[in-house]
Amino acid sequence: MSTAKTRHMNGGHAVVDCLRNEGVRHVFNVPGESFTSILDGMRDVNDVRLISNRQEGGACLMAEAYAKASRQPGVCVVTRGPGATNASIGVHCARHDSTPLILLVGQVARAARGREAGQEIDYTHFFGSIAKWVIEINDPRRVPEVISRAFHIARSGRPGPVVVSLPRDMLDEAADIPLVAPYPVIRAHPEPGLIKDLVERIAAAQNPIIMAGSGTEYAGAREELIRFSETFQIPVVTTYRRLSAFPNDHPHYLGNVSSAKNAARDAVAGSDLVVAIGTRLNQQSTAG
Structure with missing residues (x-):
């Protein structure tokens, strides 16, 4: 029935x-x-x-x-x-x-x-x-x-x-x-204290850099990532095969961290703070 x-x-x-x-x-x-x-x-x-x-x-x-x-x-x-x-x-x-x-x-x-x-x-x-x-x-x-x-x-x-x-x-x-309704999409809500700590770390860093992965795209946060980079004046690299995570023609974009040694990877190695957004720090992202 x-x-x-x-x-x-x-x-x-x-x-x-x-x-x-x-x-x-x-x-x-x-x-x-x-x-x-x-x-x-x-x-x-x-x-x-x-x-x-x-x-x-x-x-x-x-x-x-x-x-x-x-x-x-x-x-x-x-x-x-x-x-x-x-x-x-x-x-x-x-x-x-x-x-x-x-x-x-x-x-x-x-x-x-x-x-x-x-x-x-x-x-x-x-x-x-x-x-x-x-x-x-x-x-x-x-x-x-x-x-x-x-x-x-x-x-x-x-x-x-x-x-x-x-x-x-x-x-x-x-x-x-x-009949069962789909699960609602869950959005992350970081603790304000952690956000404050991140801002303080960025302010104290001499050469911060953003490493962006596909998580920003799945979250629909590409525009927010661009504003974050522009607000804090932080350059951006994208992870292995994730070139579309950040506009490649943006002045803050340094390149893709491919598996080969390149300028983007050198920039990460020379930074004193890596802000990883939408990515995990695996072997390909860290070159080892």
């Missing part, structure tokens, strides 16, 4: 409803028999474009690239076993590039789990070190709850990939499924 707060449908159709609810407009996939209910649900949907590929690695990388270009979570759907392993390169890229990505993976039937079923993989172990969260849905009534949380985790904090495992029989099972 469908009501104002529930709909009677199968798990696969619930997944499609959840994607639409999150504002997803493009889904990348390689069709597979382990998620035919999702494909069936996509058939009558006009506001979500299903883009099919020949290989799952390409599909997942397309979703990851789409997320970079749109600043919205990319979504990829692949089949179990080799479909998941092929897609793992996209998950790895999303992890290292801090890209919000949702990978939906077909799984063997629930009764077959742990019995060395054909193409069965424990995704928690396989993806555990490169994904922000790995979860398997075993009850279709939990589809909205888990999918909503998956998008929230992929977007929040340092963005990254989330993997959701979907047993085939769960996707085919019908139930009264509750």
Whole structure:
């Protein structure tokens, strides 16, 4: 029975409803028999474009690239076993590039789990070190709850990939499924005392520099970054492959901190205060 707060449908159709609810407009996939209910649900949907590929690695990388270009979570759907392993390169890229990505993976039937079923993989172990969260849905009534949380985790904090495992029989099972609203976007609110401390450090520094990464773009804070640089008269470098984090024609822009030795990297080495915004200080950013 469908009501104002529930709909009677199968798990696969619930997944499609959840994607639409999150504002997803493009889904990348390689069709597979382990998620035919999702494909069936996509058939009558006009506001979500299903883009099919020949290989799952390409599909997942397309979703990851789409997320970079749109600043919205990319979504990829692949089949179990080799479909998941092929897609793992996209998950790895999303992890290292801090890209919000949702990978939906077909799984063997629930009764077959742990019995060395054909193409069965424990995704928690396989993806555990490169994904922000790995979860398997075993009850279709939990589809909205888990999918909503998956998008929230992929977007929040340092963005990254989330993997959701979907047993085939769960996707085919019908139930009264509750509707869940998306998580609200959480904005950071730094403690005033920390802001005061930063201002004092900048005032005391002789050669401060800003190192900007893609976090400023995902936060929609590019203009604020420009004003910050101009207000305090601090030069800016961008991190590895993040040239668009700051206008390259701005007089305060010194260049990109690439993996090779260059003037931008020399400027960072000669500074007495590095203000890292929207980036982590990893090996590529610090040259070691």
